[in-house]
Every structure is written in C-alpha cells, then in structure tokens.
Amino acid sequence: MSKMTMTQKILAAHAGLPEVSAGQLIEAALDLVLGNDITTPVAIREMEKIDRKEVFDRDKIALVMDHFIPNKDIKSAENCKCVRQFAIKHEISHYYDVGEMGIEHALLPEQGLTVAGDVIIGADSHTCTYGALGAFSTGVGSTDMAAGMATGKAWFKVPAAIRFILTGKPAPFISGKDIILHIIGMIGVDGALYQSMEFSGDGIQYLSMDDRFTIANMAIEAGGKNGIFPVDEKAKAYMEEHGRRPYTIYEADADAEYTASYTIDLASLKPTVAFPHLPENTRTVDEIGEKIAVDQAVIGSCTNGRLEDLRIAASILKGKKVKKGLRLIIIPATQQIYLQAMEEGLLKTFIEAGGVVSTPTCGPCLGGYMGILAAGERCISTTNRNFVGRMGHVDSEVYLASPAVAAASAVAGYITGPDAI
Numbered sequence: 001m002s003k004m005t006m007t008q009k010i011l012a013a014h015a016g017l018p019e020v021s022a023g024q025l026i027e028a029a030l031d032l033v034l035g036n037d038i039t040t041p042v043a044i045r046e047m048e049k050i051d052r053k054e055v056f057d058r059d060k061i062a063l064v065m066d067h068f069i070p071n072k073d074i075k076s077a078e079n080c081k082c083v084r085q086f087a088i089k090h091e092i093s094h095y096y097d098v099g100e101m102g103i104e105h106a107l108l109p110e111q112g113l114t115v116a117g118d119v120i121i122g123a124d125s126h127t128c129t130y131g132a133l134g135a136f137s138t139g140v141g142s143t144d145m146a147a148g149m150a151t152g153k154a155w156f157k158v159p160a161a162i163r164f165i166l167t168g169k170p171a172p173f174i175s176g177k178d179i180i181l182h183i184i185g186m187i188g189v190d191g192a193l194y195q196s197m198e199f200s201g202d203g204i205q206y207l208s209m210d211d212r213f214t215i216a217n218m219a220i221e222a223g224g225k226n227g228i229f230p231v232d233e234k235a236k237a238y239m240e241e242h243g244r245r246p247y248t249i250y251e252a253d254a255d256a257e258y259t260a261s262y263t264i265d266l267a268s269l270k271p272t273v274a275f276p277h278l279p280e281n282t283r284t285v286d287e288i289g290e291k292i293a294v295d296q297a298v299i300g301s302c303t304n305g306r307l308e309d310l311r312i313a314a315s316i317l318k319g320k321k322v323k324k325g326l327r328l329i330i331i332p333a334t335q336q337i338y339l340q341a342m343e344e345g346l347l348k349t350f351i352e353a354g355g356v357v358s359t360p361t362c363g364p365c366l367g368g369y370m371g372i373l374a375a376g377e378r379c380i381s382t383t384n385r386n387f388v389g390r391m392g393h394v395d396s397e398v399y400l401a402s403p404a405v406a407a408a409s410a411v412a413g414y415i416t417g418p419d420a421i
Contacts, residue, residue, distance in 0.1 A: 102334025
C-alpha cells in the first residue's frame with residue numbers, strides 16, 4: 001500500500017504511475033506552463049534551439065507581462081515585444097499584456113487557469129502559490145519552461161514532505177503573511193529545502209483563500225519545492241466561482257510519511273516582521289522595542305496585492321494621514337482587483353491618506369521600478385524577499401510584513417502593529 005503525501009499523489013497521477021516515493025525521478029505531464037516578461041524571452045531563445053517548433057498546447061501556456069509593464073525602458077520594451085510576437089505566432093490563448101495584465105500569481109487563479117490536482121510549472125520562483133488550491137506548482141528555470149512549452153512534460157525528483165498542522169483561530173489582523181513569516185522564522189530559509197510543505201489542521205478553516213495564497217506563495221522562502229493545502233469548501237467555492245475546467249481532489253494517505261511535523265497554534269501568533277536581510281530574521285512587533293523609522297511602505301506584489309489585503313490596509317488608513325516625508329505605494333495585483341478596489345472606495349481612502357496607487361505590476365518588489373530605494377533608505381513591504389539590494393541600493397533595507405503592519409507603519413512613520421495607531 002502506498003504511503004503518499006498529497007503532492008506525491010498528484011505527481012504519481014501525472015506520471016502515469018500507481019505510486020511514487022521521495023527521491024524518485026519521474027516525467028510528469030503538465031497542465032500549465034507559465035512565463036513572464038523577464039523569463040519568457042530566455043525560454044523562447046532556448047526553444048528555438050530545439051527541433052520542435054510548435055508549442056505542445058496553446059491553451060496550456062500562460063504568458064503574463066507583469067514585471068516591467070507598462071515598459072519602463074528600452075530593454076523591457078524589447079522583452080515584451082519578443083513575447084508578444086511569440087504569443088501571436090503560436091496563438092497562445094492566455095497571453096496578458098497592458099490592459100489585461102496582473103501580477104501572474106494573482107491573475108492565473110482569478111482567471112480560473114489553476115485548479116486542484118494540476119501540475120504547473122512556471123519560470124518564476126513564486127509559482128508555488130497555486131498550492132493554495134490543492135495543485136502541485138513549482139518554479140523552474142527558463143530552459144525547463146522551454147522544454148515544457150515544447151513537450152508538455154517536465155522531469156521532477158519527487159519531494160519528501162514536512163507537515164504543518166495549523167490549529168486554533170487567529171486574532172484580528174493576523175493574516176497568512178504573519179503565519180508564513182512565523183514558520184520561516186521557525187525553520188529557516190532552507191528549513192524545507194526541496195521538500196513539499198503540506199498544511200493541515202482545524203485552523204485552516206479560519207484562513208481565507210487570500211491567506212492561503214500568501215502562505216503557499218512564500219513556501220519557496222523556506223526552501224520548499226512547493227506548498228499545498230487540502231481542498232475544503234472554501235477552495236471548492238473559489239474554483240467554482242473562477243473555474244474554467246474540472247478539478248481533481250487528492251488527499252494524503254493517513255499513514256503518509258513526513259520528514260518532520262510542526263503544530264502551530266494560530267491563536268498565539270502576533271503581527272510579525274522579517275528584518276533585513278533574510279525572511280527568516282523575524283520578530284513580532286512587540287519584540288522590536290526601538291522605533292525603526294521607515295522612508296517607504298509598499299502594499300502589493302504576488303504575495304499581498306489581493307483585494308482582502310487592500311481592504312485591511314484601507315480600514316487602517318481611513319481618516320488618517322501617511323506620516324509626512326514617508327512614501328506609501330499601493331499596487332493592486334490585477335485589473336479586476338484594481339476595479340473592485342475603486343468601486344469599493346478603497347483607492348479614494350489610499351489617496352486621501354497620502355498614498356499613491358499604481359497600475360498592476362511587480363514593480364518595486366524585485367528592484368524593478370515604481371519605488372526603488374536609495375542608499376540608507378528603509379522600506380516596510382508586503383513583498384516576499386528582503387535580500388541585500390532587493391528593492392534598490394545595496395545599502396537600503398527591506399522589512400517584510402503584512403498589509404496591516406505596513407499600513408499602520410505608514411501612518412506612524414516607524415514599524416508598528418495595527419493596534420498601536
């Protein structure tokens with residue numbers, strides 16, 4: 001009898017095997033291949049080197065222009081032109097450019113392109129986001145993306161798994177970001193190296209889909225191959241609202257093998273911040289002590305640019321003003337989110353508070369544009385990485401936090417929790 005985890009069951013099904021085990025090399029069929037405006041041009045050049053000139057399935061490739069879009073310079077314009085021409089030539093169904101684009105990992109679930117039971121690769125490390133819906137999704141290099149576009153298959157080493165049992169109900173303002181930062185602080189940035197982070201427990205019922213997307217998104221920041229959640233009523237409702245195609249639910253065997261198991265009481269968690277220069281360098285806001293002044297606050301990215309994130313930020317900013325001299329940049333993750341935020345009056349709240357609102361883009365998260373830091377500047381950000389020079393100058397600092405903490409800090413002028421303002 002098999003003793004397979006959720007991830008292993010999905011991979012076995014896509015490899016056409018009755019069972020797989022950790023460490024096994026398999027070739028699996030792909031349900032979706034993703035690329036963006038930075039990684040796709042490289043993949044296109046790699047694909048041109050191989051004999052196969054056609055894509056395996058024009059409906060199973062998604063190309064999302066999101067990192068430097070609208071184009072910030074000549075190089076980004078050339079990259080987008082390269083992808084645009086490829087999409088036209090191959091009649092790619094799911095090509096998202098200016099006017100339709102959003103940040104890829106928020107856009108694809110919204111468009112119903114990712115569902116439970118899928119195997120998805122993307123030439124972007126945060127492709128692991130779709131595990132929130134019970135899919136196996138992971139980031140790959142552009143060469144693997146090229147092979148995936150050409151053949152519809154990819155090689156994998158089947159990952160072992162770590163189990164995270166989430167119990168209890170989180171306090172108000174405790175979000176998926178606080179949970180995943182707590183976990184990364186606990187196990188370290190290589191604590192789940194090439195392993196599947198599998199979430200379970202009665203605490204999951206209290207997590208919104210936006211919370212789960214955030215947690216799965218940052219599995220890579222603990223070194224994980226992927227993060228994955230069980231498919232419950234909330235996940236089913238999300239897929240039925242957004243879905244274009246049927247999904248398959250896989251459940252871990254009762255005796256599935258895990259290399260480690262952690263139980264986390266969500267009720268005990270506090271607002272958490274990752275200090276420079278690693279996501280594992282975490283402290284709760286009440287452990288900070290000193291007042292750490294910030295020059296900029298960013299609320300957005302594939303981690304925290306969803307509607308719920310904007311609503312939380314707006315609830316804190318309403319009737320308040322951003323600290324004089326501090327820059328608050330808000331980036332809705334998709335056009336749909338932007339529109340909904342406008343209709344709900346959230347954008348009005350942000351602008352009246354003294355923030356600026358950008359079109360959907362990855363922008364400042366990777367030091368791209370729309371919020372680059374100068375030497376000596378500090379930013380509190382809802383993004384996913386705070387490496388040296390991640391958002392600009394090598395002498396700048398990035399502090400990772402939830403939208404609630406970022407919004408509160410933008411008002412206070414220093415890093416603080418939402419209860420303090």
